[in-house]
Amino acid sequence: xxxxxxxxxxxLIQLAVSADKDANLANARTHVLEAASKGANLIVLPECFNxxxxxxxxxxYAETLADGPSVKSLSAMAKDAKxxxxxxxxxxxxxxxxxxxxxxTVYNPEGKLIATHRKVHLFDIDVxxxxxxxxxxxxxxxxxxxxxxxxxxxxGVGICYDIRFPEPAMIAARQGCFAMIYPGAFxxxxxxxxxxxxxxxxxxxxxxxxxxxxxxxxxxxxxHAWGHSTIVGPAGNVIETMDENQGIIYADLDLKTMAEFRxxxxxxxxxxxxxYADISKVKP
Ligand SMILES: NC(=O)CCC(=O)C(=O)O
Numbered sequence: 001x002x003x004x005x006x007x008x009x010x011x012l013i014q015l016a017v018s019a020d021k022d023a024n025l026a027n028a029r030t031h032v033l034e035a036a037s038k039g040a041n042l043i044v045l046p047e048c049f050n051x052x053x054x055x056x057x058x059x060x061y062a063e064t065l066a067d068g069p070s071v072k073s074l075s076a077m078a079k080d081a082k083x084x085x086x087x088x089x090x091x092x093x094x095x096x097x098x099x100x101x102x103x104x105t106v107y108n109p110e111g112k113l114i115a116t117h118r119k120v121h122l123f124d125i126d127v128x129x130x131x132x133x134x135x136x137x138x139x140x141x142x143x144x145x146x147x148x149x150x151x152x153x154x155x156g157v158g159i160c161y162d163i164r165f166p167e168p169a170m171i172a173a174r175q176g177c178f179a180m181i182y183p184g185a186f187x188x189x190x191x192x193x194x195x196x197x198x199x200x201x202x203x204x205x206x207x208x209x210x211x212x213x214x215x216x217x218x219x220x221x222x223x224h225a226w227g228h229s230t231i232v233g234p235a236g237n238v239i240e241t242m243d244e245n246q247g248i249i250y251a252d253l254d255l256k257t258m259a260e261f262r263x264x265x266x267x268x269x270x271x272x273x274x275x276y277a278d279i280s281k282v283k284p
Contacts, residue, residue, distance in 0.1 A: 079111030118142025191226025204236030
């Protein structure tokens with residue numbers, strides 16, 4: 001794990017998202033610059049921040065990374081903020097096969113696009129009488145895990161439903177990431193049940209920082225986001241959280257304390273992979 005001297009101030013922007021893409025980009029910009037003015041140098045936007053969240057909207061709002069307005073705008077925001085920007089996610093159209101992905105783009109403080117993560121676990125659930133959502137109706141799943149090198153150290157990126165799967169976070173931690181960042185949009189059924197629990201679980205299992213950044217709740221929208229963007233520390237402790245409204249939360253991520261904590265309770269070196277090396281071969 002990189003133990004850097006450069007302090008990392010994380011900001012999660014819980015953005016109010018509308019059906020107007022230009023307005024969403026402008027709102028994101030205002031908040032990114034506000035976070036930077038408060039000293040944040042790692043700034044995160046929510047899942048699907050430039051479009052309403054819904055399978056019917058994805059094809060309509062999808063854009064290519066090469067020449068879409070969102071990438072241009074996010075790159076300028078990162079550059080003007082002089083901060084790393086984990087640009088939430090956007091519906092991305094791949095011009096080679098016309099498939100659509102739920103994609104997070106990441107920028108360095110010079111505004112260069114340094115990583116993309118296409119959501120690898122699509123949100124396909126059916127809880128009778130509560131919520132049915134099938135991202136796979138219009139989206140395709142990504143095919144790789146994403147780790148990003150920054151001046152602070154390495155960071156793993158997932159998107160929302162990806163957090164339910166412990167393996168990517170464990171792989172990220174074992175490969176030296178100090179944080180997992182999840183732009184996400186849980187809902188009023190699964191949010192109260194699992195949103196915070198999953199973040200704390202990923203954090204305590206891997207003794208790493210975990211942050212999840214949601215859109216603000218809009219009860220007039222088709223999908224009601226849970227909100228409650230949250231930052232969790234390597235001991236599984238909630239450092240900062242919020243309600244369902246638009247706003248920003250901040251935390252200083254302290255890698256020295258994290259390293260000490262990992263030394264005190266050395267889970268990584270105590271793992272018994274001789275007993276559970278390849279769980280994919282265990283029949284459910
Ligand atoms: N956007 C999502 O992936 C939602 C995931 C979710 O709500 C869950 O319960 O998981």
